Amino acid sequence: MSLGSQIAANLPFLRRYARALAGSQTSGDAFVRGMLEAVLSDEALLATVGGGRVALYRAFSTFWASASVSEPLDAGAGLVAGEHEAGAQARLGTITPPARQALLLTTLEDFTAGEAAAILGCTPEDIRQMVADAIADIEREQTTTVLIIEDEPLIAMQLEDLVTSIGHSVSGTAATRSQAREAVAQTMPGLVLADIQLADGSSGLDAVDDILTVGSMPVIFITAYPERLLTGDRPEPTYLVTKPFQEATVRAAISQALFFGSTRPL
Known part of the structure; x- marks a missing residue:
């Protein structure tokens, strides 16, 4: 399977992940588009995403970590802007981005703890702890x-x-x-x-x-x-x-x- 075919096969699911992570379809798609543009302009990075779904998500995670520092998160597709977005932003302050990623990767995207660890650059034990902490924090809200x-x-x-x-x-x-x-x-x-x-x-x-x-x-x-x-x-x-x-x-x-x-x- 060609690199383009590999990316195309996984793109709908990467977009789903990005939407859940960013909080809206518009914001999530912007991150995916930015990551793909970065990959296509860098031959070394382009070669890395040919390693399958884990490699593609790892490339996205790297881009997210560098870009999300300055990018605001939206409140969610179909929601009223302003009040809802402010509420989401406030709650985001209680959960670190890596924990949110760990939660989504191992549940919504069905990666194993080992695969999620490879994507985020940590250990499976770290992933399991982050998931437990994220769920507990969110459910308390x-x-x-x-x-x-x-x-x-x-x-x-x-x-x-x-x-x-x-x-x-x-x-x-x-x-x-x-x-x-x-x-x-x-x-x-x-x-x-x-x-x-x-x-x-x-x-x-x-x-x-x-x-x-x-x-x-x-x-x-x-x-x-x-x-x-x-x-x-x-x-x-x-x-x-x-x-x-x-x-x-x-x-x-x-x-x-x-x-x-x-x-x-x-």
Whole structure:
């Protein structure tokens, strides 16, 4: 496989990582674009990214470390600018960038501790400690109510148990777009977990669009079809978890979404 093909195959996932790390699609894509421009202008650096996914993320991590010092982080795609961004910036002061990276690499991106250590230039033990510290810091910040849009009962129950186990409450569950509208009419959630293919053939994307017309909250899509969202043809979700999922991945996504998604406990 050519170098260009390797980068292209991993680019949607690197963009997902950058969005979660930076807090918005616009800011995350700017970092990815800057890293690729730096790589293409440096033959020695270009050669290093041919080592696969770990090497590509290592190159991005190096660029992020040098560039993020002066780059502000955005609050998150679809959120109101200003108040939300200020809240995210304040919370960022409590968690170091390496810990945030370690958390995302080992959960959202599913790297092993050893691979994440190679990306960040530390030891696997360092990674495990940073992940534990980051999750604890984020979860102390706030709790909220969660709407679960999922048509598979066992998965919905698993998500309910996960949400309540980390201190949040479930405002409702929905298996269809119409049920989601009804649930929101009764209780406005502070966070939405949504599948994109629902029981009656309706779309979780449409259900989320309905919800966002009446309220503003972070949304995490949990789907077996991530390629339907990671196309670059439309605004992409900041938080996207692939089925079958690990509970640690969902937990990390919830923590990150709440970290960027509100200025106060909900």
